[in-house]
Amino acid sequence: MTSATAEGSAAAWPAPDRSPAADELALLPKPQTDRALTEQLLDCVLKPPAWLDRAILVTGLGSFVLIAAVTYTLITGIGVWGNNIPVAWAFAITNFVWWIGIGHAGTFISAFLLLFEQKWRTSINRFAEAMTLFAVMQAGLFPLLHMGRAWFFYWLVPYPSTMKVWPQFRSSLTWDVVAVSTYFTVSLLFWYLGLIPDLAALRDYAKEPWRRRLYGIFALGWHGSAATWRRHRIAYGVLAGIAAPLVVSVHSIVSMDFSIGVLPGWHSTIFPPYFVAGAIYSGFALVLTLMIPARYLYRLEHVITRDHLEKMGKMLLVTGTIVTYAYAVEIYCAWSGGDAFDRHMLLHVRPRGPIAPIFWTVIACNCGSPLVLWSRRVRMSAVGLFVVTLAIQLGMWLERFLLIVSSESADFLPANAHYYSPSVIDIALLCGTLSFFTFLFCLFLRFVPFIPLSELKALEFELRGRS
Amino acid sequence: MSSLKHEHVEPRAGIEPEFGFDQDLAPSALSRREFMQVSAASIAFATLGACTRAPAEKIVPYRVQPSEIVPGRALHYASASTLDGYATGILVESHEGRPTKIEGNPEHPASLGASSAIEQALLLELYDPRRLRTIQQRGAPASALEPLQALRAAAAVERKGSGVHLILPAQSSPLVVDQLKRLRQRLPELALYFHAPLAPTNAWQGAKLAFGRVLDTRVDLRRANVVLALGADFLARGPAQLALAGAFAERRAPDSPANPMNRLYAVETAPSVTGSTADHRLALAPTQIAAFASALLSAVARGVDGQASAAFATLPTPALSDDAARFLAALSADLLAQRGASAVLAGDEQPPAVHAAAHALNVLLGNTGSVMSHAPPVVFAADDPEFGSLRGLREALAADRVRTLISFESDIAFSDLELRGLLSKAKESLCFALFPTQTAALSSWQIPSAHALETWGDALAFDGTASIVQPLIAPLYGGRTLSEVLAVLLGEEPNSAHDLVKNFWQGRHPDDFGEFWELALARGVVAGTLTDAVIAPLLEPGWFPELASASAGPQGIELNLESDTRVHDGRFGTNSWLLELPCPITKLTWENAAWLAPSLARRLAVEAGDVIRLRAGAQSLEVPALIVPGHADGAISLALGWGRENEAGKPIGVNAFALRAANARTVNVERSGRQAELAITQGSMQLGDLAESILVSSTLSQYRAERPARPIKKQLSLYTSDAPESARQWGMVIDLNACTGCSACVIACQAENNVPSVGKGGVLKHREMHWLRIDRYLIEEGKTERALVQPMACQHCEHAPCEYVCPTAATVHSSDGLNQMIYNRCVGTRFCSNNCPYKVRRFNWFNYHQGERSPRELAENPEVTVRARGVMEKCSYCVQRIRSAENRARVEHRPLRDGDVRTACEQACPTRAISFGDVNDPHSAVARLRQNPRAFEVLAEIGTAPRTRYLMKLTNPNPELT
Amino acid sequence: MFPAWSTRVFRAALCVFALTIISIPAGLWAWERTPYVTGADTPRAQPVKFDHRHHVRDDGIACGYCHTDFARSPSAGMPAVSLCMGCHAQVWTNSAELEPVRKAYFEAAPLAWERVTRLPHFVFFDHSVHVSKGVGCVSCHGRVDQMAQVYAVNSFTMGFCLDCHRAPEAALRPLDKITDMEWARSSSDESGSALRRKYDVHPGTDCTTCHR
Numbered sequence A: 001m002t003s004a005t006a007e008g009s010a011a012a013w014p015a016p017d018r019s020p021a022a023d024e025l026a027l028l029p030k031p032q033t034d035r036a037l038t039e040q041l042l043d044c045v046l047k048p049p050a051w052l053d054r055a056i057l058v059t060g061l062g063s064f065v066l067i068a069a070v071t072y073t074l075i076t077g078i079g080v081w082g083n084n085i086p087v088a089w090a091f092a093i094t095n096f097v098w099w100i101g102i103g104h105a106g107t108f109i110s111a112f113l114l115l116f117e118q119k120w121r122t123s124i125n126r127f128a129e130a131m132t133l134f135a136v137m138q139a140g141l142f143p144l145l146h147m148g149r150a151w152f153f154y155w156l157v158p159y160p161s162t163m164k165v166w167p168q169f170r171s172s173l174t175w176d177v178v179a180v181s182t183y184f185t186v187s188l189l190f191w192y193l194g195l196i197p198d199l200a201a202l203r204d205y206a207k208e209p210w211r212r213r214l215y216g217i218f219a220l221g222w223h224g225s226a227a228t229w230r231r232h233r234i235a236y237g238v239l240a241g242i243a244a245p246l247v248v249s250v251h252s253i254v255s256m257d258f259s260i261g262v263l264p265g266w267h268s269t270i271f272p273p274y275f276v277a278g279a280i281y282s283g284f285a286l287v288l289t290l291m292i293p294a295r296y297l298y299r300l301e302h303v304i305t306r307d308h309l310e311k312m313g314k315m316l317l318v319t320g321t322i323v324t325y326a327y328a329v330e331i332y333c334a335w336s337g338g339d340a341f342d343r344h345m346l347l348h349v350r351p352r353g354p355i356a357p358i359f360w361t362v363i364a365c366n367c368g369s370p371l372v373l374w375s376r377r378v379r380m381s382a383v384g385l386f387v388v389t390l391a392i393q394l395g396m397w398l399e400r401f402l403l404i405v406s407s408e409s410a411d412f413l414p415a416n417a418h419y420y421s422p423s424v425i426d427i428a429l430l431c432g433t434l435s436f437f438t439f440l441f442c443l444f445l446r447f448v449p450f451i452p453l454s455e456l457k458a459l460e461f462e463l464r465g466r467s
Numbered sequence B: 001m002s003s004l005k006h007e008h009v010e011p012r013a014g015i016e017p018e019f020g021f022d023q024d025l026a027p028s029a030l031s032r033r034e035f036m037q038v039s040a041a042s043i044a045f046a047t048l049g050a051c052t053r054a055p056a057e058k059i060v061p062y063r064v065q066p067s068e069i070v071p072g073r074a075l076h077y078a079s080a081s082t083l084d085g086y087a088t089g090i091l092v093e094s095h096e097g098r099p100t101k102i103e104g105n106p107e108h109p110a111s112l113g114a115s116s117a118i119e120q121a122l123l124l125e126l127y128d129p130r131r132l133r134t135i136q137q138r139g140a141p142a143s144a145l146e147p148l149q150a151l152r153a154a155a156a157v158e159r160k161g162s163g164v165h166l167i168l169p170a171q172s173s174p175l176v177v178d179q180l181k182r183l184r185q186r187l188p189e190l191a192l193y194f195h196a197p198l199a200p201t202n203a204w205q206g207a208k209l210a211f212g213r214v215l216d217t218r219v220d221l222r223r224a225n226v227v228l229a230l231g232a233d234f235l236a237r238g239p240a241q242l243a244l245a246g247a248f249a250e251r252r253a254p255d256s257p258a259n260p261m262n263r264l265y266a267v268e269t270a271p272s273v274t275g276s277t278a279d280h281r282l283a284l285a286p287t288q289i290a291a292f293a294s295a296l297l298s299a300v301a302r303g304v305d306g307q308a309s310a311a312f313a314t315l316p317t318p319a320l321s322d323d324a325a326r327f328l329a330a331l332s333a334d335l336l337a338q339r340g341a342s343a344v345l346a347g348d349e350q351p352p353a354v355h356a357a358a359h360a361l362n363v364l365l366g367n368t369g370s371v372m373s374h375a376p377p378v379v380f381a382a383d384d385p386e387f388g389s390l391r392g393l394r395e396a397l398a399a400d401r402v403r404t405l406i407s408f409e410s411d412i413a414f415s416d417l418e419l420r421g422l423l424s425k426a427k428e429s430l431c432f433a434l435f436p437t438q439t440a441a442l443s444s445w446q447i448p449s450a451h452a453l454e455t456w457g458d459a460l461a462f463d464g465t466a467s468i469v470q471p472l473i474a475p476l477y478g479g480r481t482l483s484e485v486l487a488v489l490l491g492e493e494p495n496s497a498h499d500l501v502k503n504f505w506q507g508r509h510p511d512d513f514g515e516f517w518e519l520a521l522a523r524g525v526v527a528g529t530l531t532d533a534v535i536a537p538l539l540e541p542g543w544f545p546e547l548a549s550a551s552a553g554p555q556g557i558e559l560n561l562e563s564d565t566r567v568h569d570g571r572f573g574t575n576s577w578l579l580e581l582p583c584p585i586t587k588l589t590w591e592n593a594a595w596l597a598p599s600l601a602r603r604l605a606v607e608a609g610d611v612i613r614l615r616a617g618a619q620s621l622e623v624p625a626l627i628v629p630g631h632a633d634g635a636i637s638l639a640l641g642w643g644r645e646n647e648a649g650k651p652i653g654v655n656a657f658a659l660r661a662a663n664a665r666t667v668n669v670e671r672s673g674r675q676a677e678l679a680i681t682q683g684s685m686q687l688g689d690l691a692e693s694i695l696v697s698s699t700l701s702q703y704r705a706e707r708p709a710r711p712i713k714k715q716l717s718l719y720t721s722d723a724p725e726s727a728r729q730w731g732m733v734i735d736l737n738a739c740t741g742c743s744a745c746v747i748a749c750q751a752e753n754n755v756p757s758v759g760k761g762g763v764l765k766h767r768e769m770h771w772l773r774i775d776r777y778l779i780e781e782g783k784t785e786r787a788l789v790q791p792m793a794c795q796h797c798e799h800a801p802c803e804y805v806c807p808t809a810a811t812v813h814s815s816d817g818l819n820q821m822i823y824n825r826c827v828g829t830r831f832c833s834n835n836c837p838y839k840v841r842r843f844n845w846f847n848y849h850q851g852e853r854s855p856r857e858l859a860e861n862p863e864v865t866v867r868a869r870g871v872m873e874k875c876s877y878c879v880q881r882i883r884s885a886e887n888r889a890r891v892e893h894r895p896l897r898d899g900d901v902r903t904a905c906e907q908a909c910p911t912r913a914i915s916f917g918d919v920n921d922p923h924s925a926v927a928r929l930r931q932n933p934r935a936f937e938v939l940a941e942i943g944t945a946p947r948t949r950y951l952m953k954l955t956n957p958n959p960e961l962t
Numbered sequence C: 001m002f003p004a005w006s007t008r009v010f011r012a013a014l015c016v017f018a019l020t021i022i023s024i025p026a027g028l029w030a031w032e033r034t035p036y037v038t039g040a041d042t043p044r045a046q047p048v049k050f051d052h053r054h055h056v057r058d059d060g061i062a063c064g065y066c067h068t069d070f071a072r073s074p075s076a077g078m079p080a081v082s083l084c085m086g087c088h089a090q091v092w093t094n095s096a097e098l099e100p101v102r103k104a105y106f107e108a109a110p111l112a113w114e115r116v117t118r119l120p121h122f123v124f125f126d127h128s129v130h131v132s133k134g135v136g137c138v139s140c141h142g143r144v145d146q147m148a149q150v151y152a153v154n155s156f157t158m159g160f161c162l163d164c165h166r167a168p169e170a171a172l173r174p175l176d177k178i179t180d181m182e183w184a185r186s187s188s189d190e191s192g193s194a195l196r197r198k199y200d201v202h203p204g205t206d207c208t209t210c211h212r
Helices: A002-011 A021-025 A034-046 A050-076 A091-102 A104-115 A125-145 A150-156 A172-205 A209-218 A226-259 A271-297 A306-336 A340-352 A356-374 A376-380 A382-409 A424-447 A453-466 B002-006 B032-051 B117-126 B145-154 B174-186 B201-211 B241-250 B273-277 B286-303 B307-313 B322-337 B352-364 B391-398 B417-425 B438-442 B482-489 B497-508 B513-523 B544-551 B598-604 B657-662 B700-706 B744-752 B759-764 B855-859 B879-891 B904-908 B925-930 C005-031 C052-058 C081-088 C096-106 C127-132 C137-141 C158-166 C192-198
Strands: B075-083 B086-095 B098-104 B164-168 B191-194 B216-219 B226-230 B263-268 B280-283 B342-346 B372-375 B404-408 B428-433 B445-448 B457-460 B466-469 B557-562 B594-596 B610-616 B619-627 B635-639 B666-675 B697-699 B730-735 B773-781 B784-792 B811-813 B819-821 B914-918 B948-951 B953-955
Touching: A034 A172, A034 A424, A034 A453, A050 A125, A050 A424, A091 A104, A091 A125, A091 A226, A091 A271, A091 A382, A091 A424, A104 A125, A104 A172, A104 A226, A104 A271, A125 A150, A125 A172, A125 A271, A125 A424, A150 A172, A172 A209, A172 A226, A172 A453, A226 A271, A226 A382, A271 A306, A271 A382, A306 A340, A306 A356, A306 A376, A306 A382, A340 A356, A340 A382, A356 A376, A356 A382, A376 A382, B075 B117, B075 B466, B075 B513, B086 B117, B086 B457, B086 B466, B098 B117, B098 B744, B098 B855, B098 B904, B117 B744, B117 B855, B145 B404, B145 B428, B145 B445, B145 B482, B164 B391, B174 B191, B174 B457, B174 B482, B174 B497, B191 B391, B201 B216, B201 B352, B226 B286, B226 B322, B226 B352, B263 B273, B263 B286, B263 B322, B280 B322, B286 B307, B286 B322, B286 B352, B286 B544, B286 B557, B307 B352, B322 B342, B342 B352, B352 B544, B391 B417, B404 B482, B417 B438, B417 B657, B428 B438, B457 B497, B466 B497, B466 B513, B482 B497, B497 B513, B557 B657, B594 B598, B598 B619, B610 B657, B619 B657, B697 B700, B700 B953, B730 B925, B744 B773, B744 B904, B879 C127, B904 B914, B914 B925, B925 B948, C081 C096
Parallel strands: B164 B191, B164 B404, B226 B263, B226 B342, B263 B280, B404 B428, B428 B445, B557 B635, B594 B619, B697 B953, B730 B948
Antiparallel strands: B075 B086, B086 B098, B216 B372, B457 B466, B557 B666, B594 B635, B610 B619, B610 B666, B730 B914, B773 B784, B811 B819
16 A cells, blocks of 8 residues: 555656666565564664763763854854954855755755655665754854854845845855755755654554653654555655755855855856765765664664665765866866966965865865775775765865865965964864764654654565565 | 034043953953853844844033034144154144044145154054053152152252253254253253154264264255165155155156156165165165275266365275175266266165265265255254263263153163163152153153143254144143243243243244234144255265274174164054054064074074074074065164063063164074064065066066057956946056055055054954055066065955855945945955955954043044944945045035045055046046056956056166166 | 644644744834834933924024034034023023023033934934935924924934935925925925936935945
């Protein structure tokens, strides 16, 4: 029945190329009964492991670093950061672009892979979606915070003010506000919608009345009738349709924060596709970085199989290659183009200037490290993947830092060439968001079924049922 | 409107000292309480934002409104500022009785409408929160009467003034001079000293050697085709700098056939403003300059016939390096070719013999009488060989012969370390000072003196022209004026400076005094007071031995102590505008450093920023090293006047007077092993291969050959102009050929536009706020490097990259072509600064303005918004001046004329390098200059279409030296 | 587990949620236009009960007699205490009402009036230009001659200024009627656009017209 509706909804979309059944079966190697799945997955929530609460406590305390740094910045001024003229943007915007980039994997996995009927998304999509939400929350903090007068943030929103003036619609920052908030809203809805059936399952499975009541409220009275399922699937499909273009639009707009600038190294039309690829690249990396430990700690090897890892590895390989290609094109354009300043920036300042170490680390992490994924053995090994993903996180953060700081610190007039070093507050803000992000993620593990139970059952039924 | 709220703002007594001396708001200075308060406030802001109520304000009208005051309209008064006794005429702008801006007085010979950074910064000195506020006896507050009695007792006639020692700054004031003469008759035994560490005593003594009497030298550079500066920075130092720079620039225009472009040779130790402007520059150690002078003198003497020259032809010619010899040969040929139309100027730091040689050269070349002339010195007692020396005082103190020591605005303890130890031996010492100086701290009485803008007085310009000094505001802290103090010593009834000056001049103009006085005050100069030139025949030269000894120094690294164009003799050593003004050569702020040539640094293995120990005789000094291309190899230069203490008691720079005391010509240099962070504003001075798109320069001959040189083609654009073009389009042209890089415009801009200082810490973080800066670049030229300067401010691009990236439209284009920056709409995303190719936008990282916590608020221009924390700011083309001139024209129902609007930088510039006006008005000066074949746009290839254009820098090299 | 009515509660909750989303911005939009925020229409208590009705209507004193600079300075000018005493040295010489004025004059105790028409410190307004281009006092300040205690009749928000700067015709009047409180354009008078041409009125709408 459920599968039938799934078929039905799928039929609406161009028939995806079906991979051989054997390959699909590899996703769930050993047959499992619904009951077994239910018990195991829901127990993750109802009988949380001891380490989790400790992790929540630690990261919760760590989040106070963020709060302190934010308050201090707000009341004292942006001057407490390391920024200067010419380097008016640095850590804050780097963090923003990095977090928002990470925030792309979730929706990509949920929306695109759903539309293309990729069965392997099932076990990991909720992970990815949660991660997206939390990442976007971190990201959204920085554009607000980096303003000199954050309390006037609403001037970026078009509204009929007594001043009779409107925002500058030619500025990409104005569109950032729209893009990021839309993206966050849609991702939230998408995540919650997928969550409802499982919340209902928790409601029914939980023992304590307060749990049943709480989950009951959030389950919005779900009773799993065929009609409900059908509506659910349709809504899910529609939302996927809305979310998919957002994946592309958000980071394209973010990339224009640079590409509409005149600075050497910024003024380039390649940025939108290159940023989107980079975003998905770092996003997938972080999904793995989070999933691999969880998979080990919760003993979920049979749900999140080596096959899942292997497929994620392939994604990394693809996006990594696109990013490498973008780097190459950027440098080639500078070299072949007539712009002396551009050439100086990409052929001298970045690879040979004082900032060169960062440049070469970026190349090593983003272009070098994924190359090991050509080997199936590495793709299948959790440890190997984990190491690679860490390298990619670092590489992608440094990439944004390099892009911003190198172009600002050595733009046109030699007289303006000044470098940049972060202040304690800058570093506190970065660490603070990392800690806050982990905190939110632990809460997610603690209170929400992080493996989409219903979808997994459906998939189990689909595979075994057909065979 | 805004002006009303400024009525009756009186600085309250006991204002707490500012938040960190250099206004560098160290966040650590934030108390927990403040933290909580402000956080509450910021949360309130964040939630309410614009929905807060309009605060209640009060309007306090005058009791009786002075007839001349129209609230909201500024008044201008003519006065004069004096430095080392020489006056410079100024016009001071006043809003409701509050001086807010200083300009040059066009009628005054030493200003001609221009002003230097120092005149501009007098305003900040007036409102400096560190000024002495109360009379104190050994730290205890005292009444005004007590020091009066002390003075009276000291000046008792029967004592004849024995044991009374009086120290004053150099004086040219006719009133004071008259008082001093009478004082000497009344108290014959009173010892009088003049404290003027940077007075041109060498020049005076040089004149004495050459002519047998002390004379001032005046130069008419408009008549000179060839100028030689022997260590003379005449464009940026000295009492006539503004007039000289103006006259010099008049002869740098390449296009006027009437007066062809002149040629400037500079022989100097440390690179100076003049040296950087010169067509040919030769870097020599001090003794080598003397050697060069004598060699040149003999070469020229051989070139001119007649027995006058015979005496000099025999002058022994010391050995010179090949470069120097080549330079000398070409130079002497050039000078000889331009007899009667050249000028040889020697710097104040040069020994008397070199000045004598310069005089001899000018006489031999027949310049004296045409270009140069001489006149009796305007400074009182200049012909006293002991002028400026405090030896007598040291001896008297050592011998306990000093009963009463009266020092007036003379920080002798700062500039004379030996005296510092002896001052306590004076039985009683009265120190009149503006600031709590070291002398004040060591004196038994501290008495506030009145600031130049608070006093009545008079003073003479370098050419003897007299000016009446009139106050703009009553003494803020009851300061005393010198003439008042002298009146007390003369036993006269206590008399206000105003009456003293008025009576004195009434004595000179008994009849028609009324209109004489009105006219003198209105014009700022007293007509017909210019002292006439005298004909002084050259003596038989008896000074060859002195010249020889000056040119044959002991072996070793020579020490070159120079005056500083910003802090002078230390008088301005705590003035944050001047301290933060980048050095015209090195762009160093907030301190002085030892300058070394790269070659010497290599030999000594010294890196920039290394702290080195300079040992001269018994004295030694630790100072950071700065490597300066173009510096003479065999010497180390250090600027005097630094080392005054800030509020925290930490010295600002190092006090080089310590080394001067040693009176040694060479120094030993050791590395201390420590490193110092130098607050230098400019990133790199290497122009590389970007000259064509940033700073175009050429030579006169080349330019003549290939003109019309650079047609500026309108950039192709997909967009139509952002704003509907109105008839009037503002624009600026900066003539790099006239600009010397003296940096007066930088402070003029800061004063006009309420630009804050950020302190050394701020500069180290590259957060200086100057709207207008002077970039200095070095380009290879044969074996040496040529320095090029370029004033850089907002270019008001017609296609401004900053405008389309601002999310709140806080920076947009006006219909008359201004790139507007609207502070109150700015949320501070700083995208505009990122996207500005010239990086001329400035960001308020903190709340830099102190508000009512500091009397500095009174210096703020009420026509310009005071920017709060978190907003961007930049050059506005002085839009407040544009709009008020437009409004004035509208009210008077007349059209706006070219020249009605002058930007602050344009007005201050001594060389008239900056022109501003309507580029659509074919008759405006700026429109004509934009069409000049030398015109170019900076970074034109980006397509920003800057509204500010520059005129190519030209040099006029001697073919024999190229 | 949940009673039947919980569904209704849930639906109601959804509606409330949707309403708040809309009403918060709407509320703020309205709030910043209230006189409470703009300060319009609220008479301010002054140290002296100065009654414009009496001075203007009964005594027929023109605006410019006290606000001396309105035609020659950015600031219209507040009368110096000596000006008040000019008359009140003769009339009402010992009225208790005028005690603060006398104190201000004889004992130099500052007489601090409450500002009624306030612009932010970053706004630079010039009275002299407006009056010399035919904008009357009443256009911005209203019928002050009918106010016992003066209050602002307009919000003086940026919008208020822009409305007139974009289309000044309605506010223009003959130059000899600037201080006339009663003048109203009659058919015989010149039209606003005629006056605009006559006085060459081109009010700027560039930011720097008011913000510098």
